[in-house]
Amino acid sequence: MRLVSLCLSTLFAADALASSFARTSVKPKHRSVSKDVAHQRRLAKRDASSLCSATGSIKPKFFIISMFDPEADIWYQDTTLNLYANNVTVPGFSPLFPDAHCTASGEVCQMTTGEGEINAAGSVNALWVSGCFDLTSTYFMIAGISGGNPHVVTTGSVTFAKYAVQVGLQEEFDQSQVPANDTSGYFPQGAYYPDESNPIDYPTSIYGTEVFEVNENLLDRAFYLASLATLNDTEDAAKYRATYGYAPANQPPSVVKCDSATSDQYWSGSVLGYAFSNYTDLMTNGTGLYCGTQQEDNATLESLLRGAILKKLDFSRIIIMRTISDFDRAPPGETEVYHLLYADQEGFEISIQNIYLAGIEIVKDVLMYWNSTYAGGLKPGNYIGDIFDSLPGDIPPNIGTPAYYIN
Ligand SMILES: *[C@@H]1O[C@H](CO)[C@@H](O)[C@H](O)[C@H]1NC(C)=O
Ligand SMILES: *[C@@H]1O[C@H](CO)[C@@H](O)[C@H](O)[C@H]1NC(C)=O
Ligand SMILES: *[C@@H]1O[C@H](CO)[C@@H](O)[C@H](O)[C@H]1NC(C)=O
Ligand SMILES: *[C@@H]1O[C@H](CO)[C@@H](O)[C@H](O)[C@H]1NC(C)=O
Ligand SMILES: *[C@@H]1O[C@H](CO)[C@@H](O)[C@H](O)[C@H]1NC(C)=O
Ligand SMILES: *[C@@H]1O[C@H](CO)[C@@H](O)[C@H](O)[C@H]1NC(C)=O
Ligand SMILES: *[C@@H]1O[C@H](CO)[C@@H](O)[C@H](O)[C@H]1NC(C)=O
Numbered sequence: 001m002r003l004v005s006l007c008l009s010t011l012f013a014a015d016a017l018a019s020s021f022a023r024t025s026v027k028p029k030h031r032s033v034s035k036d037v038a039h040q041r042r043l044a045k046r047d048a049s050s051l052c053s054a055t056g057s058i059k060p061k062f063f064i065i066s067m068f069d070p071e072a073d074i075w076y077q078d079t080t081l082n083l084y085a086n087n088v089t090v091p092g093f094s095p096l097f098p099d100a101h102c103t104a105s106g107e108v109c110q111m112t113t114g115e116g117e118i119n120a121a122g123s124v125n126a127l128w129v130s131g132c133f134d135l136t137s138t139y140f141m142i143a144g145i146s147g148g149n150p151h152v153v154t155t156g157s158v159t160f161a162k163y164a165v166q167v168g169l170q171e172e173f174d175q176s177q178v179p180a181n182d183t184s185g186y187f188p189q190g191a192y193y194p195d196e197s198n199p200i201d202y203p204t205s206i207y208g209t210e211v212f213e214v215n216e217n218l219l220d221r222a223f224y225l226a227s228l229a230t231l232n233d234t235e236d237a238a239k240y241r242a243t244y245g246y247a248p249a250n251q252p253p254s255v256v257k258c259d260s261a262t263s264d265q266y267w268s269g270s271v272l273g274y275a276f277s278n279y280t281d282l283m284t285n286g287t288g289l290y291c292g293t294q295q296e297d298n299a300t301l302e303s304l305l306r307g308a309i310l311k312k313l314d315f316s317r318i319i320i321m322r323t324i325s326d327f328d329r330a331p332p333g334e335t336e337v338y339h340l341l342y343a344d345q346e347g348f349e350i351s352i353q354n355i356y357l358a359g360i361e362i363v364k365d366v367l368m369y370w371n372s373t374y375a376g377g378l379k380p381g382n383y384i385g386d387i388f389d390s391l392p393g394d395i396p397p398n399i400g401t402p403a404y405y406i407n
Helices: 002-023 037-042 069-076 117-129 216-227 235-242 270-283 297-309 336-341 348-368 370-374
Strands: 062-066 086-089 099-102 108-112 139-148 158-160 163-166 211-213 255-257 259-262 290-294 318-327
Touching: 062 069, 062 348, 069 108, 069 139, 069 348, 108 117, 117 297, 139 348, 158 216, 158 348, 163 270, 211 297, 216 255, 216 318, 216 348, 259 270, 270 290, 297 318, 318 348, 348 370
Parallel strands: 062 108, 062 139, 139 318, 158 255, 163 259, 259 290
Antiparallel strands: 086 099, 099 108, 139 290, 158 318, 163 211
16 A cells, blocks of 8 residues: 555656646756856957056956856946946956956956856966956955855855865766765765765865865955845745745845855755765865855965965955855755756846845945055954965964975
8 A cells, every 4th residue: 555655656746747847948047057148249259469458557455256147247237336437358368258347446346257167267367467457455256156055055145155165176986886885976086985074084185276265354244244235035036945844945045154165067966965065074174064056266266376375466355255046955855857957946036136235235345444444454363275375374274284285
């Protein structure tokens, strides 16, 4: 009897699933599937230039780093800020996004890196190598969307990271070929066990971009400022959220301090969610909390770090803000495949709105309290930099292993 009802309910579930597949005629909007007309426009051929188009030196107080059109467009819509007043063509930027856009005063600028780790690293490196800007006192804010761990955040939430962890930089087996007792196909480089938060699993081969740490005092201020914003939300987003049946996934969006993981691979599902959660724990020596998934931050941070080593910019002035556009795993009772490929999670629009709503509070604060607070900088109370200890500082690293430290 049990078996029969089980079969029937399986059939029923399969049927329901099939009909929902059929109902979905267009791909849902999420990070890798966002229709982008603006891109086509930009593909028009432009003359390559090895020179900055800026006349005179621009010394921005605040630089917004976007990764693709929707994250950038939301800032351009603020015609009071008016980032279109002063366009600067920067040699080495992505051909799709050749210009930095600045306010008339040059105090606030924005760039779009292009998506994925390679675009992010190349474009951000070009930003400081080009010499188009004096970035020595600039605050940088990575301001993008990301997937979210439903046990820590929900769609529309605004997160501020202390750490960025490159979770893709590991060994990987296909799940069908991992040892039977292993929880995922990802193994830290040189380790004999899949991702787990245990010193025996610590990678023995370190490339230097595995984990970055930013200024927690600046993070705290950004967190407070973002908390002043009234975040955007919609009934449709709330409806999908409710299917999780647990908090904070089924709660309205909020501002959260938690960490973000980078991989070119757009991963999804609870197996990799748990594996990368463990890996984040491992690489931050137990102090990081995995909540976000994105494809650029470690690359951006590595490029900023290299500029900081040469004193072209200040690594204590970086904010990593990611809003949550979708969940990294399915709600109970839904398949991971349906969740990623077909479900309309309805988090995309609100996550874009919330980049601006939370971010503008930070921009305004930096401009208003520049002389009293920001010009001199907010002294970090924690180690900042990479896993190699590449930046000399007063505070010893709480990540990495001494055998690899440079300073
Ligand atoms: C800056 O670039 C934008 C987008 O390409 C354009 O709409 C705007 O007119 C430009 N601004 C100036 C001052 O040329
Ligand atoms: C990516 O950056 C995060 C923090 O932003 C850091 O925790 C992580 O180790 C970095 N990973 C790589 C591979 O760079
Ligand atoms: C999986 O099983 C193998 C063989 O028994 C064992 O050597 C290994 O330690 C196990 N892995 C884990 C993660 O428990
Ligand atoms: C959210 O943003 C949308 C699009 O701008 C807007 O129509 C809606 O009124 C906003 N809702 C709230 C609660 O702010
Ligand atoms: C680590 O992975 C295991 C197995 O998937 C999981 O049960 C555990 O919750 C994970 N730990 C964290 C911190 O996510
Ligand atoms: C900040 O300092 C600059 C340079 O000393 C000065 O010109 C400016 O008026 C000051 N701004 C405010 C708001 O006090
Ligand atoms: C971080 O954890 C690893 C693995 O347990 C350990 O070898 C390393 O010394 C730790 N680093 C710090 C700074 O505590």
